[in-house]
Amino acid sequence: MKKSLYILSFVFLVSLLFAGAAFAQSSTPPTDDQVNAVAHKLYCPVCESTPLDVCPTDACKDWREQIRTMLAEGKSEAEILTYFEDQYGARVLAEPPKKGFYWLVYLLPPALILAGAVILFRSMKAWTTVKADAPNPVEATSAKKDDYVARLEEELKKQK
Amino acid sequence: MTEETTPPKRGVSLTAQIIIWVFIAGLLALVGFGLNRARNPMAAVGDRVPDFDLVYYKGYEYNGTAQMKLSDLRGKIVVINIWASWCKPCEQEAPELEKAWQFYKDGNDVVFVGVDYVDTPAGANEYLKKFSITFPNAPDLKSNISSILNRQMGVPETYFIDREGILRNVKIGPFASPGEIQSIIQSIQ
CATH class of the missing domain: 3.40.30.10 (Glutaredoxin)
Structure with missing residues (x-):
């Protein structure tokens, strides 16, 4: 009984595997939206700074067709992006790969923003301290003025 | 008698300045190293062509x-x-x-x-x-x-x-x- 249960489970798993493969092969052809979703993550290898999904050249049409073919073959988005990177280099990826030298692209901007925030915070703190320690300009002016008025009145008295 | 007043400290401290300069120098070194590694040797007429x-x-x-x-x-x-x-x-x-x-x-x-x-x-x-x-x-x-x-x-x-x-x-x-x-x-x- 136990043995037959094992055999049945095995047959079920194998049939699932085949069904998956058959589904991948016989599924409906990829739509333009599906192709463009992948193409949007790639740049034209020939024209500078043109996303592959909007590139109007014949070469780009060929590359989009290639994406369509690969999707129809059951290739995942990650596999297609890897294929394009292997063929044409990392420069065709809209999002740089998270490896090696490319980490700088991800780490540098937040690091610079953080450093800028620290500098700004410290500078603002220093300016606030200076303002708090400095004498009140209104008081200083009125004190000067009183002194001047007193001297003026004294001189007037002397002349009288 | 005049009262001596010390001016208040302004700007970034020396330690912060050192950290910032070390960070910038490190960054430039990293960028230079990366660019040097990414660059392929190039052939010129009269020179041996690098292997590929x-x-x-x-x-x-x-x-x-x-x-x-x-x-x-x-x-x-x-x-x-x-x-x-x-x-x-x-x-x-x-x-x-x-x-x-x-x-x-x-x-x-x-x-x-x-x-x-x-x-x-x-x-x-x-x-x-x-x-x-x-x-x-x-x-x-x-x-x-x-x-x-x-x-x-x-x-x-x-x-x-x-x-x-x-x-x-x-x-x-x-x-x-x-x-x-x-x-x-x-x-x-």
Whole structure:
């Protein structure tokens, strides 16, 4: 009984595997939206700074067709992006790969923003301290003025 | 008696300044190191061409060998033609190149290698069949070969390498006739 249960489970798993493969092969052809979703993550290898999904050249049409073919073959988005990177280099990826030298692209901007925030915070703190320690300009002016008025009145008295 | 007042400290402290400068210096060193690593050695006329891999298209191997290095062809004159199936001027010279190859192929002294620059395999296959190309052809994976050869303008460009591996001539643009190719090969023989 136990043995037959094992055999049945095995047959079920194998049939699932085949069904998956058959589904991948016989599924409906990829739509333009599906192709463009992948193409949007790639740049034209020939024209500078043109996303592959909007590139109007014949070469780009060929590359989009290639994406369509690969999707129809059951290739995942990650596999297609890897294929394009292997063929044409990392420069065709809209999002740089998270490896090696490319980490700088991800780490540098937040690091610079953080450093800028620290500098700004410290500078603002220093300016606030200076303002708090400095004498009140209104008081200083009125004190000067009183002194001047007193001297003026004294001189007037002397002349009288 | 005058009261001495110490001016309040302003700006960034010395420690912060040191940290910032160390950070900037480290960053510049990292960028320099990365750029230096990413840069391929480049060939110039009169210099030895840095070695690179050739992984041929199926059906377009050299003497049945699917993969080799440029240095494996040392002792022969190597003509490297960079092309692409989307390149119209390449179509203009493709028949001329094939005619020239037919002239040299039995001598086994001159090797033509087509290098397919950023192309689709389907487009490349169609192009090679359309012009009945028979000489060895390989894709320019990650544009590595064209980068080493210091491709200048676009495609087509053709590089003539002598038996010692020295770059002798560069033709930018399409050839007008097989005779033009032959005269360059004769000049370096």
